[in-house]
Amino acid sequence: MSRQTVLVTGANGFVGRHVARVFAREGYRVLGIGHGGWLRDEWEQWGLAAWTSADVTLATLREHTEDPSVIVHCAGGGSVAFSIENPIADFMRTVETTAQVLEYVRTVAPQCSVVYPSSASVYGAVDHLPITADQNAAPISQYGVHKLMAELFIASYARQFGTSTAIVRLFSIYGCGLQKQLLWDACRKFAAGDSIFTGTGDEVRDWLHVEDAAELLLAATENASVECPTVNGGSGEGITVREVLTHLKSSFPQRDSKLTFSGVKRTGDPSRYVADIKGSREWGWAPKRQWKQGMDEYAAWWKSSSRGL
């Protein structure tokens, strides 16, 4: 069998980079497209054989890529806050690019599969834990709404045009390279001697290491079909924000201020999120990284990367 080619959209992003690396390790020829002035040395380190800095459109896809056997569509909005400030821009990044990728596959590369890293945000407020993938999707944030629209689009192409697809709803993904969200903010605070956080600390999240997530997207590639299987990407384990921050803080021992929470719930912030990962496990995948070790590694990476900040 000849070597397979994967196209990773948004390959310059946090998840995209790790996807590129995992597929390269698996023997894929990895092409990347998306935004960001990225030096060749760097993208080569992440496993890319080629990088195209461009919007993800039908035209750029036709122009710049070889015929891939799979597209992992990592491009898209990456922030709830951004989606509220810039709803149309977030819509364009998430839904429009998905339309372009699907149309490229339908019209140019019908044998190509599409794997989509979606988000647990599509679930919205949930009543029962763990969250099963067949649960009704009722997103609250613009970010989640756009992710759901992209999912609907993908499933419709599978049904109508026979596009081979798979969707993975990622929960709280973390790991080296993540420069936003709770862990990033927490490291900055701990380093500055600040230990005050919003929320109650009792919020439960399901943390998944980004390398586990990338391996799950590889498994999704092997399981993509016209049925558009949809699974959760989590560890299956719920950890409170207090537990995570208490552990992370131990990497900053020079400061011993007490961990404090405002006690005020954030509006629209779900209180408990834990993934049912039965579907992912049926693909032969399992999460490998332990969260405490992952958080230690993250704190170490943060310290090294923030030296120049």
Place this chain on the structure above:
Amino acid sequence: MSRQTVLVTGANGFVGRHVARVFAREGYRVLGIGHGGWLRDEWEQWGLAAWTSADVTLATLREHTEDPSVIVHCAGGGSVAFSIENPIADFMRTVETTAQVLEYVRTVAPQCSVVYPSSASVYGAVDHLPITADQNAAPISQYGVHKLMAELFIASYARQFGTSTAIVRLFSIYGCGLQKQLLWDACRKFAAGDSIFTGTGDEVRDWLHVEDAAELLLAATENASVECPTVNGGSGEGITVREVLTHLKSSFPQRDSKLTFSGVKRTGDPSRYVADIKGSREWGWAPKRQWKQGMDEYAAWWKSSSRGL
């Protein structure tokens, strides 16, 4: 109270024209925007005070319209077949224009309500009749998927940005001016002495006269809110295709070929669709036109309009 202004997008379309007329009759100043070279004489007859022939974009909305108190967003794809042949074009017509309308309201006219004529196609395959508006939406066709995306968009703006909105899921809308779908095709066949149809004839549809539909969209305007109420637009009565065609055929007495059905079910065509219209009735609206009279009127209109064809 000063005279209110409504902007009807897609005012040149079948539903749009009747919406314009009903709002004008109610005393609204009616502005229209959309595609189609339309003579002033004609759009004035439909009740429009102004017509802008343009794509529905943030820029054209800003440029060409006065500050409306409500937008009835009739622009969008209008054919399942078209949506399958041209999925991205249909997406652009339905979802993109909705994005532009919502963004116009958010950034320029936050006091303006948005009323959306959606489609029963968002329900997809249904188990229980009548179909209630809180039923899970699982559209099958691209057309239905795009309509659902537009709905999600509208509901998200209501929730996130406080836009006053309402959604009406229209069932089988018919009336003078409809130049496609079952009734149009049937009139052509009957006039040509042909009486053979696909399907079984036992398919059940809920027919609503377009003037009833336009009056329901007027009621929606008065009931729009940040809760984004969503109701069905139907008569609440299920009629088989055989009943409808048998009745329609009586308007073509010169030809007495027997009504025949192929017996082959159309793929993806739901067999029975009847609306639960409790929500619409709670708005003080009720369907007024009887279907048999409506079909007679339609056949008469078809004959007069097809003279030159």
